[in-house]
Amino acid sequence: MLLEVRHVTQYHYDASVRESVMELWMQPQKSGSQRLVSFELEVEPPAQLFSYADAFGNAVYHFDVPQPHERLTIVARSAVETAGQPDLPEALDRGEWDRLKSDFVRGECFDFLRPHGYAVETPALRAFIERHQIDELRHFDPLTAVRKLMGVIYDAFDYETGVTTADSPIDHALEEGRGVCQDFSHIMIAICRGWEIPARYVSGYLFTNRTEGDRSDPDATHAWIEVFLPSLRWVGLDPTNNVVTGERHVAVAVGRDYADVPPSQGVYKGEAESQLAVGVSVRRARTAIAEPEFMRMAQPTFNGGRRRASSAALIDQQRQQQQQQQQ
Template identity: 75%
Template sequence: MLLEIRHITQYHYAAPVRESVMELWMQPQKSGRQRLVSFDLELDPPAQVFSYADSFGNAVYHFDVPQPHDRLTITARSAVETSPPAALPEALDMGEWDRLRSDFVCGEHFDYLRPHGFARETEALHAFMAETGLDALRRSDPLTAVRELSRAIYGAFGYEAGVTRADSPIDDVLAAGKGVCQDFAHLMIAICRAWGVPARYVSGYLFTDRKGGDRSDPDATHAWAEVFLPSTRWIGFDPTNNIEAGERHVTCAVGRDYSDVPPSRGVYKGEAESELSVGVSVRRARAAVSEPEFLRISGPSGRSGPRRPSSSALAEQQRLHHMQQQQQQ
């Protein structure tokens, strides 16, 4: 499936601010089932953009707008070709629980097994698990348990924007009985980790099918969870829509929770109040994209700024960046 994505982020300031420094996690990943055809980043006011790979392997873009400004507009355009993931078995053998407890899995996926940020166990979460009988799912094999967990979260909570915030703990969605994709992903991750199943947060986009039953907002970014099972490796589950992650899902970044991979994050100098607005469009491409893979940075007029490195050059930059990090430790 060939998808075209446009993601517009606008910051409006009540008075001019002196400087803005931003980081972006908006570039779709390159993987076996996801081919990045193009990625274009347009900034207004214009700024020089740099990139690096974070500790989870995500592409991060950062820039500084040093001159005074009362608004900042970030437009990211992507073309991505996705493929369906491999079909999963109906179930796994019960020995998968023992394999999850192996030293290799516990060591290799340490970050995705321990509580972190928004994805952590709380008294309210334990009460919810007891009330809904979720711990009884562990009598099944891990794959079946995770499938049923995703279905249970979908059935227990309504989808409604505005009930929670980006920085809301999971207790807020548990109390309200409703929330958005970010909240449901955090719930699923926290429970999986409590079971000893490595789980990570995925930030990206969804080509929404409202007629097919999708609840998520088609004009927003999307989030879901991936779990690691030794027999299947990483597999994605979307508890917001009660589906497994497939070719309609576009992955941008993975982390321990939302705080690791927000679409944008930054600071500015000034005392003015800020207002954020976001618009997302994900649609099927009208024709095949024949243009070679590229990364480009543009100013608001559409004139190209410094050409981004080729894939091989970018990989080399990322390797050198990791080496520099290791030398500084």
């Protein structure tokens, strides 16, 4: 499937700021299941772009706008050909649990076996595990167990934006019984790691199809998880929609949790309040759409939260990017 992704991020300031420095995790991955056909970034005011690969192999772009400005606009355009992952077997043998304990897996996946950031076990998570008898799933082979776990999370939570924020601990979603894909992914990652199954957070996009039962917001970024099973390598699972990832998923970056791979983060200098508007569109590739039309279709809205920055203040992307991560 050939997909076109447009991701527009606009920061508006109520007074001129002197400088902005940003990092971006927006370039789709190049892998066996997806081919990056094209990727381009536009920044206004204009800035020279630099890039590097982070510790997890993600493409990260960064730039500095050193002159005064009252608005910062970032437009990322991608064309990606996706194939999805090969059909999975119905089950694996229970010896897979022993293979997960090998020195190879523990060394290769060290970062994705430990609790980290938002993906940690809490008393609320332990109560959730006990209430739904989740640890009983370990009687199955690992592949069957994680599939059933995905179904439990899907059934246990309603998808609703605005209940949690991008920096909410998993307890918020656990207490409310509602949340977005970021919350469901962190919960599932924490449980899998507790089972000693390596699990990582995947940030990306989804070509939403309501006829397939998708709950995700079509005008937002998306997130899911990947688990490492020695017999299959990395397997993508989308607990928001209770599906194995396929050709409608576009992976951008992987990390231990959301904090490793926010779409953008940075700092600015100046005494100003900021507002954020975001528009995301994922569609089958076709004739390019003019930018004003795209912005109307994506219907970006300003983040309700306003924040006054001191000189060289950190833009709290884990909070402001919630508009972007209302998955």
